[in-house]
Amino acid sequence: MAxxxxxxxxxxxxxxxxxxxxxxxxxxxxxxxxxxxTGEQTEKNCRRLQCLNQMCERAAA
Structure with a gap:
């Protein structure tokens, strides 16, 4: 991949x-x-990690 x-x-x-x-x-x-x-912290962090993953995927595309 160049x-x-x-x-x-x-x-x-x-x-x-x-x-x-x-x-x-x-x-x-x-x-x-x-x-x-807490459950709320876990949920927030999961959403943030999903967002970060999407940002990285878009940058790599």
Whole structure:
């Protein structure tokens, strides 16, 4: 799978955004093993992870 330089830059930016979002979530909720999440936290984080996955898929397409 060959990518142009611009495509690679876009993929790296998407990966950086996803990584930064994970860090924000970790800062806000703590590490996953630090405490047990409530049902609401689990639901919110599942939705956020789905959104991040979609962003990465769009960037890779």
């Amino acid at each position: 990518h142009s330089f611009d495509e690679l830059v876009e993929l790296q930016r998407a990966a950086d955004q996803a990584y930064n979002r994970v860090e924000e979530l970790r800062d806000g909720y703590g590490a996953p093993t630090a405490s047990i999440w």
